[in-house]
Amino acid sequence: MKKSQSILAALAISIVLGGGALYAPVHADDLDDQVSDLQGQIDSSRLEQENWEQVIQDVSAKLKSIQADLDAATAKLKSIQAQQAQINAQIEQTKVDIAKAEAYLKTRQAVLNRRVRAIYMHGQLNYLEVILGANSFSDFANRLELLKRVIHSDYSLILEIQKQKAAIEAKKAQLEADKKQLDALAAEAEKTQKEIAAKKAEQQKVLDAAKNNKAAAAQMERDLNSQLDQVRSLIQQRLAAAEAARQAAQQQQSSSDDGGGGGGGSDDGYVQGTGSLGWPCSGPITSPFGYRTHPIFGTTIFHAGIDIGVDYGTPIHAADSGTVVYAGWISGYGNAVIIDHGGGLSTLYGHNQSLAVGEGQSVSKGQVVAYAGSTGNSTGPHCHFEVDVNGSPVNPMGYL
Incomplete structure (x- = not known):
């Protein structure tokens, strides 16, 4: 939440x-x-x-x-x-x-x-x-x-x-x-x-x-x-x-x-997305969407996306074309990128080591937008991938 x-x-x-x-x-x-x-x-x-x-x-x-x-x-x-x-x-x-x-x-x-x-x-x-x-x-x-x-x-x-x-x-x-x-x-x-x-x-x-x-x-x-x-x-x-x-x-x-x-x-x-999302990177899902025990705080909280396990510096790709509406630090997420694909659909890529795009920039599907890391509340390098529809998080697995 x-x-x-x-x-x-x-x-x-x-x-x-x-x-x-x-x-x-x-x-x-x-x-x-x-x-x-x-x-x-x-x-x-x-x-x-x-x-x-x-x-x-x-x-x-x-x-x-x-x-x-x-x-x-x-x-x-x-x-x-x-x-x-x-x-x-x-x-x-x-x-x-x-x-x-x-x-x-x-x-x-x-x-x-x-x-x-x-x-x-x-x-x-x-x-x-x-x-x-x-x-x-x-x-x-x-x-x-x-x-x-x-x-x-x-x-x-x-x-x-x-x-x-x-x-x-x-x-x-x-x-x-x-x-x-x-x-x-x-x-x-x-x-x-x-x-x-x-x-x-x-x-x-x-x-x-x-x-x-x-x-x-x-x-x-x-x-x-x-x-x-x-x-x-x-x-x-x-x-x-x-x-x-x-x-x-x-x-x-x-x-x-x-x-x-x-x-x-x-x-x-302003770039409109295709509506079909691709994987931001290749790797195992280390934490699924939904309620889970937080790896740091030990409390049961809602996990708004999926965590994909990758190494430091792994390129993170845009799931679809769109416009970067945020590129910077978000509490908990660390270095994060948010892309608006239009139609109320947006994606977020969190815990990055560094970012490759800036706010207002148009990106195409598959374009490198960041490099994986472990910034923010994180226990190791991975990509937190989140999909929001009209401002509410949904299970990314339904869109991949």
């Missing part, structure tokens, strides 16, 4: 303003300026879309990496939660063990308290009385053994109580350590979750903004193309008016020649 619009602008200026006295001057400079300005804005919007698309791809890659980190953190969190459940179960079991130990300790403590109270109330004479009250030596020995056992039992009970106290204190300390570890694990898990969630949310905002900006740029491109279509329609109207004026001038000149009896037909400086 962009290329056909450039051709239209060039045709409008060259045909309407370059026809000399044969055509009434129509102000096309303003339309050309509008076309150039709109094309520049379209290029900018496309470039902006490409930039935002790159941002989208970069951020999407980051989000993919963040998601992998989030998955790993989730797995770690599940592991921590499993540890938390295990520790909680241990804590609950420890509480049960402590409760049992405390109950047992209270029971043994009551026994010891009673024994101590009895010793306190009766003093050591109780033991002497037990020993001295024996009736015989055998009774004395039995009583002494019994007394030893009682004393030993008292002593063992004291040791057991002390051991139970130490065990309870150790259980309490372990419980506190487990609780502290549990709190630390929970805090770490929560911190990890918040950090990754914040990072993901931040990148998601960037992604959403990039998508919105790309969509805005795309909408701008559509709006600009709509405006460009309006300018293009106006250019076509002026082209039609210029063609009508040219034909009227030819008829007037023909009538004048017939009236003068010369019959030779004077040259009005």
